[in-house]
Amino acid sequence: MPRTVLVTYGSTYGSTAELARTIGDVLREEGLLVEVRSAGLIRDLAPYGAVVLGGALYAGRWQRDARRFARRHRVALARLPLWLFSSGPLDASAAQRNLPPPPSVRRLVRRLGARGHMTFGGRLDERAEGRLARMIVKSGTGGDFRDVDAVSAWAEDVARELLPLTAPPG
Ligand SMILES: Cc1cc2nc3c(=O)[nH]c(=O)nc-3n(C[C@H](O)[C@H](O)[C@H](O)COP(=O)(O)O)c2cc1C
Numbered sequence: 479m480p481r482t483v484l485v486t487y488g489s490t491y492g493s494t495a496e497l498a499r500t501i502g503d504v505l506r507e508e509g510l511l512v513e514v515r516s517a518g519l520i521r522d523l524a525p526y527g528a529v530v531l532g533g534a535l536y537a538g539r540w541q542r543d544a545r546r547f548a549r550r551h552r553v554a555l556a557r558l559p560l561w562l563f564s565s566g567p568l569d570a571s572a573a574q575r576n577l578p579p580p581p582s583v584r585r586l587v588r589r590l591g592a593r594g595h596m597t598f599g600g601r602l603d604e605r606a607e608g609r610l611a612r613m614i615v616k617s618g619t620g621g622d623f624r625d626v627d628a629v630s631a632w633a634e635d636v637a638r639e640l641l642p643l644t645a646p647p648g
Pocket of ligand 1: 489490491492493494495534535536537538539541565567568600601602610614
């Protein structure tokens with residue numbers, strides 16, 4: 479039986495969760511079995527045949543749930559087909575070029591043997607609580623820089639690599 483692909487994320491204000499849902503929708507449309515869940519809710523990776531893990535970037539690191547997930551499940555993740563994504567830049571940079579991950583995420587790519595990593599633009603608006611978040615929005619540098627087409631195209635690439643891996647034998 480084909481194994482379920484877990485799309486999981488660490489997100490404080492919800493925008494990375496929405497990107498994960500978009501990725502999940504695309505993988506499903508491509509014929510994969512998919513579950514999309516917050517990284518803080520996953521206890522066991524045994525039910526899954528592959529993982530897509532994303533983290534919102536805060537001060538150059540992934541949001542805490544994504545970091546903890548990567549640490550707690552590092553042994554299982556290193557054995558599974560794994561893709562990572564980061565979401566953060568509050569400008570057009572991620573749409574203009576393939577941004578390298580910050581050093582902390584680069585280490586994860588290497589240690590976990592991830593098959594790919596992509597950085598997507600982020601979102602920050604007046605709904606975000608927290609002093610720093612409010613300061614950024616007030617200073618006029620917030621906004622929604624997520625590019626659904628770019629996210630979908632990346633998810634299609636992931637699906638193309640995954641489909642042969644999750645197909646039933648024979
Ligand atoms: C305090 C703070 C620090 C941030 N630091 C970074 C950063 O280091 N790099 C980056 O690309 N984006 C940074 N961002 C932007 C967030 O990553 C972006 O708003 C992201 O989409 C939030 O995701 P979430 O809604 O899933 O929490 C920061 C935002 C805040 C409020």
